Amino acid sequence: MHKIMITGATGLLGRTLYNTLKNEFAVIGTGFSRAKAPILPLDLSDHEAVTAFLEWHKPTVLVHAAAERKPDACENSPEQTIALNVAASAFLATECAKRNIRLLFISTDYVFDGHDAPYLESDSTNPVNLYGKTKQQAEQAVLAASPLHSVIRIPVLYGDVTTLSESAVTVIATQLKANEQTSHDDWAIRYPTHVEDIALTLRELLKQPNELGGIFHISDVQAMTKYQMAQVMAQILGLDSNLLLPLGKPSQSAARPYNCALADSRLKPLGIAFSRDFKTAVGEVLTKTNNIQM
Incomplete structure (x- = not known):
């Protein structure tokens, strides 16, 4: 049975990976500032600590989910972003390759420029912001370190949150609650x-280890702008959606690609496909977190 190590296990995706995979595998979760038992503390910038951790726990698979994922934060702190998203990822890839540990690196649809969607796993990358560029560089380092390593590209995520601001999707609900318009x-x-x-997909993929290696795309298929997401959430929250204003051009400090739809050519032939209706699923999240700290 696989022994799986997860970095970033205190984050939105990492927590769900930990809770999903632990039901079928031996799992070790690691985190940094928010790590509390059973999640173990590990500073990914401390190379000696990382190698000692790998030597002591001897995982067979490492899912690397730790990253700075907010594009605007990346632009504001480029050195810290490069250290975590690129340098730490490259070091992990090399050390895992030395120990025959399969690395699954969590990447992003933002490695594409958004001009020619949908994108296959084999399509050329051309990121338009620093976040995408760091993930592109990390992808290259991971794939160069070992043919057994995998890159897992994913889009914007939502799910069970500790605060609504934890997800770029549910943060919209905080804006709706705080302002009438x-x-x-x-x-x-x-x-x-x-x-x-995402977690269920990786669980099933890990059951077919001979298929690991290279690039995988995991994405739901419901296309939405943030304005359309806001309309859905306003209806769920009982707010007047007529007060929402659509912005017809980008307004964030970091550039965003227009459409980075990820086409999957590898998972569905393996019989691996998970998706859910957005309105139903985000409604469950908002209902569960109705009294949560914004």
Whole structure:
């Protein structure tokens, strides 16, 4: 049976990976500032600590989910972003290759420029912001380190949150609650995907280890702008959706691609496909977190 190590196990995706995979595998979760038992603390910038951790726990698979994932934060702190998203990922890839540990690197649809969607796993990357560029560089380092390593590209995520601001999807609900009239991007096309569907996909993929290696795309298929997501959430929250204002052009400080739809050519032939209706799923999230800290 696989012994799986997860970095970033305190984050939105990492928590769900940990809780899903532990039911069928031996799982070790690691985190940094928010790590509390059973999640173990590990500073990915401390190379000696990382190698000692790998030597002591001897995982057979490492799912690397730790990253700075907010594009605007990346632009504001480029050195820290490069250190975590690129340098730490490259080091893990090399050390895992030395120990025959299969690395699954969590990447993003933002490695594409958004001009020619949908994108296959084999399509050339051309990111338009620093976040995408760091993930592109990390992908290259991971794939160069070992043919057994895998890159897992995913889109914007939502799911069970500790605060509504934890997800770029549910943060919209905080804006709706705080202001009677709000503006939302109606330009960029997104494909909101539930973190549990990512975790379930990886669970099934890990059961077919001979298929690991190379690039995989995991994404739901419901195309939505943030304005359209806001309309759905306003209806769920009992708010007047007529007060929402669509923004016809990008307004964020970091550039965003227009449409980075990820086409899957590898998972469905293996019989692996998970998806869910956005309105139903985000409604469950908002209902569960109705009294949560914004």
